């Protein structure tokens with residue numbers, strides 16, 4: 001049944017109305033149940049200038065995502081979301097063998113129908129918050145990115161692979177299927193045919209094939225992965241921060257709305273950017289043949 005005029009139904013915000021401009025809270029307190037960053041057991045956050053490096057740190061289980069890892073990942077991105085210092089995030093896994101070898105099979109084995117839905121919805125929520133993170137998030141993938149690990153990389157805006165990276169969705173071999181957005185995001189990224197093949201065979205794809213099908217932006221030696229990830233992200237963070245943020249917003253919102261609405265929103269945001277100091281600085285710098293000094297305003 002459609003919406004009846006006059007009925008008690010909140011109006012659906014348009015694309016433009018739903019875009020949230022940067023809001024800097026005076027301070028950010030953990031919400032109920034959220035951990036302070038210093039209390040995280042499985043997630044490390046380090047910094048390189050304006051880049052935050054988020055490392056999933058459970059190498060003895062190939063960084064498999066148990067409930068706690070998923071919750072801490074959500075907490076980490078929640079806290080970074082409110083941090084004005086961050087211009088980009090690298091997400092990676094500890095150890096040499098894996099980015100993330102999937103959801104924790106020991107936990108999944110205990111699921112029933114109801115808790116299965118819950119497991120999927122919680123993971124989807126955290127991965128969606130990464131996909132809608134307002135600054136670029138790059139997955140630096142060394143070793144296995146399987147199941148939930150592959151889905152996590154798919155939820156990031158960019159992916160860079162080490163030569164030893166292996167991508168795959170082996171869930172069907174366990175009698176389940178991807179439940180953290182993998183049945184949707186893989187096809188959107190690499191096309192239906194290849195996504196169907198990867199999902200139904202459960203076989204792994206090596207780094208070169210991942211590059212060939214457009215799953216990753218590049219393949220680099222394992223020992224250079226982090227440095228090359230930083231270099232790739234810095235090609236983005238040297239640009240106007242508001243422009244980068246708004247471009248991300250337009251690209252990801254456009255996936256969910258009709259073309260006419262997406263185009264209208266693009267035009268409005270294009271106009272909005274024309275009012276920023278960053279636009280004046282970017283264009284003046286070009287005309288004066290110097291590098292721009294963006295302020296993010």
Ligand code: COA
Nearest residue numbers: 060061062064101102103104105106144146147148170171
């Ligand atoms: N969940 C829980 N534990 C996992 C895991 C997962 N998804 N992936 C790896 N581990 C654990 C192993 O059980 C092992 O723990 P143990 O030492 O306590 O026995 C440890 O991590 C190392 O893994 P191991 O299998 O010994 O390494 P390997 O090099 O022989 O094989 C993989 C690596 C990735 C091929 C293999 O671990 C694997 O197939 N993992 C499951 C991948 C998967 O199906 N993911 C989707 C889940 S929905």
